[in-house]
Amino acid sequence: MTRIVVFVVTLVVGATPGWAHRLNVFAYLEGERVFVEARFKGGTPAQDSDVRVEDGAGATLVSGRTDREGKFDFAVPARGELVVIVDAGEGHRGQWKLSAAELGGTSSSAASPPPPPSSPTAAAAPTLDATQLEAALERVLERKLAPMRQMLIEQQMREPGWREALGGLGWVVAAVAAGMALLARRKYRRP
Amino acid sequence: MSRLRTLSLAALLLAPAAWAHFGMIIPSDSMVMMEDNRTLALTLSFSHPCEAEGMEMARPAAFGVIADGSRLDLSATLQPTQVLGHAGWKAEYAVKRPGVLTFFMSPQPYWEPAEDCFIVHHTKSVVAAFGEEEGWNQPVGLPLEIVPLTRPFGLYAGNVFSGVVLKDGKPLAGAPVEVEYYNRDGRLSPPNDYFITQTVLTDERGAFHYSPPAAGWWGFAALVEDEKTMPREGQEKSVELGGVLWVEFTAWPGP
Numbered sequence: 001m002t003r004i005v006v007f008v009v010t011l012v013v014g015a016t017p018g019w020a021h022r023l024n025v026f027a028y029l030e031g032e033r034v035f036v037e038a039r040f041k042g043g044t045p046a047q048d049s050d051v052r053v054e055d056g057a058g059a060t061l062v063s064g065r066t067d068r069e070g071k072f073d074f075a076v077p078a079r080g081e082l083v084v085i086v087d088a089g090e091g092h093r094g095q096w097k098l099s100a101a102e103l104g105g106t107s108s109s110a111a112s113p114p115p116p117p118s119s120p121t122a123a124a125a126p127t128l129d130a131t132q133l134e135a136a137l138e139r140v141l142e143r144k145l146a147p148m149r150q151m152l153i154e155q156q157m158r159e160p161g162w163r164e165a166l167g168g169l170g171w172v173v174a175a176v177a178a179g180m181a182l183l184a185r186r187k188y189r190r191p
Numbered sequence: 192m193s194r195l196r197t198l199s200l201a202a203l204l205l206a207p208a209a210w211a212h213f214g215m216i217i218p219s220d221s222m223v224m225m226e227d228n229r230t231l232a233l234t235l236s237f238s239h240p241c242e243a244e245g246m247e248m249a250r251p252a253a254f255g256v257i258a259d260g261s262r263l264d265l266s267a268t269l270q271p272t273q274v275l276g277h278a279g280w281k282a283e284y285a286v287k288r289p290g291v292l293t294f295f296m297s298p299q300p301y302w303e304p305a306e307d308c309f310i311v312h313h314t315k316s317v318v319a320a321f322g323e324e325e326g327w328n329q330p331v332g333l334p335l336e337i338v339p340l341t342r343p344f345g346l347y348a349g350n351v352f353s354g355v356v357l358k359d360g361k362p363l364a365g366a367p368v369e370v371e372y373y374n375r376d377g378r379l380s381p382p383n384d385y386f387i388t389q390t391v392l393t394d395e396r397g398a399f400h401y402s403p404p405a406a407g408w409w410g411f412a413a414l415v416e417d418e419k420t421m422p423r424e425g426q427e428k429s430v431e432l433g434g435v436l437w438v439e440f441t442a443w444p445g446p
Contacts, residue, residue, distance in 0.1 A: 024322035026289045037289075043325050094322075097225060 023094035027084045029076070029103060036072040038086040038094065045070025049088040056081035056100075079103055211369050211388040212303070213240050213410045214312030214435045215274075216294050221344045221439040223320040229286045231318060234272065235296055236279035237310075240373040240410055241387045245275030246301070253297040254282065257331060259290050289323035295331045300421060300430065309421050312412065312433030319344045330357060335434035337368070337413055340398060348406040348440045355397045356413040356434060362397025366413050370401050373408040373437075406442040410435060 022041040027034050034053075038046035051072045053062035061077040066086065076082075082098045219232040237248040254266045265282055272281040286292070294316050300309040313333040330338050340353035356363045370389045372379060381387050391399045393413070403409045417430035 022322070024289060026321055028288070039289075039323075041322075041324065043323075 023086060023088055023092040025084060025086045025094035025096040027082075027096045027098055029098065033073050033075055034082065034084070034098065036066070036074075036084050036086065036096070038066050038070040038072075038088070040088075040092070046086060046088040046092070049086050049092075052085045052087070053077065054083045054085065056083075076103060210239055210242070210244075210305075211371060211412070212246070212301075212310055212312065212433070213238060213369075213371060213412050214296065214298055214314035214433060215240065215373070215410065216296055216314050216316040216437055217373065217408055218294065218316055218318050221316075221318055223286045223318065225321060231284045231286060233282045233284060233294060233316075234274060234279060235269070235281070235314075236274035236277070237298060237301060237312065238275055238277075238279075239371075240408075241371040241379070241381065243275055243374045243377040245273075245277030245279070247278045248274075248280065248301075249278075249299045251280060251296045252299050253295070254280075255295055256284065257293040257295070257326075257329065259288070260326070260329075265294075286318075286320045289321035290319075291323060291326040292318045292320065293327075293329065293331060294318065295333060297333065302423065302428075303431075306431070308428055309423070309430045310433065311417070311430060312435050314433075314435040314437070316437040317343045330360065332360070333434060334359060334417075335363075335413060335415060335432045337411055337434050337436040339436065339438075343436070343438045346438065346440045347443050348403055349443070350440065351400055351402045352409075352411075352438060352440075353398060353400045354411060354436060356393050356399065357397065358415060358432075358434075362393075363413070363415065364393055364395045364397055366393045366397070366415055367391075368393060368399045368401075369412045369414060370403075371410050371412075372403070372405070373410060375408075403440050406440050408437055408439050410437050 023038060023046055024041065025036065025038050027036045029035075036051060038049055038051075040046060045068070046066055047068050047070055049066045049070070051062075051064045051066060052060055053074060055061055055078055061082070062074045064072055064074065066072045072086075079100065080103075081100045082103065083095055084098070085093065085095045087093045215234070215236045215238055217234045217236075220227060223229060223231065235248070235251060235254065237246050238244065239246070250269065251266065253264075254269055255262055255264045257263075265284065268282040268284070269280045270282065272279050284292070284294075296314045298312060298314075300311050303310050313335055315331060315333075315336070317327055317339070319327070324342065324344075327342050327344070328339055330336055336357045337354040338357055340355055341351065343352075346352065354368075356366050356368065358366075368391050370391065371387065389401075391401055393399045399411075399413075401409075401411065413434040415432050417432045419430060420427040421430055422428070
């Protein structure tokens, strides 16, 4: 239901003709799948367009085509960086990059040399001074706290929008329909 | 009454242009692109932008955003901060999806003893994200508001910027729109006081036009005296209504 409404709204909003046919590609992760949306400037969906998903090195991992709503989705093929390229032909091409961090993986560069094993006797190793330690701690804390802060902000911002309102209306309509059906049945049962 | 309004309008136009007050919403970025920081930092204040002079701002009565056609109340995200050495407000907003975000703020009335009136500036700033650009001319529905006629992002310094002033949703003819550059670092010293605040008037359809000479954030403040007064210490005082829009202009990067 919501999907259809969103689609209709997209169609209505997208009715403005755009002469500059820039192609906007957007992709986001939800659970274990990546959802892709491709729209022209003005909002018209890029239907039945080529989608290619590459890793950071340019190797194709997934390919497919967008649907009538300019959408495409796929299971996360790898935890590294992904580049989603949509090609609608006639030079209309757009792309979106999903970083390794966004996909919950580690970047390939971080996976290179493992840190040397530390030992308590390695007194010769350079020690961190107070400011360096503070900076390092701040970096770690920032990394750990960023998602939590994001969650907090989102929670604060969330409030019923028109989608929820429409969903609610749907329930009202359904309830009224059920009631009428019940009444009608009673009426017809009467001799 | 109408004579009084004409008089006060004249006073607005003739009064020393220096010390023009502006409600302000300055986002960290007017266009959020794929590679950019996706958490916007917004700074809210009530200031004299060109003179880089701050004023104390009480917690805004309303702060929110219109995104994807729905309106979100963001007042719970406001944190106190200092702007130009005075109390202001800040907030963070995580940009999740492509879209045009219209941030808006309605302040508590500010008592200005020098002008013997209250000042209420309803203020907006528009941010575009990830290539989407539909919806930049949707009115928020503020009592006094500038609705852009020029797309308010991706503008070069020197581009003509046009907007229409709506009072209670209807175009307002002959209204002064004050224009100021946000002299954030105080590097600009205007040649004389006339240059601090420039003024354009709306035409019969409520539209105005302005072409900023340099890159940076520019504020447009449509001003009108409210029909309603507000009491202060047993006396009814007039209210200066402002509809303010902040727009970023970028230096021409080309040859």
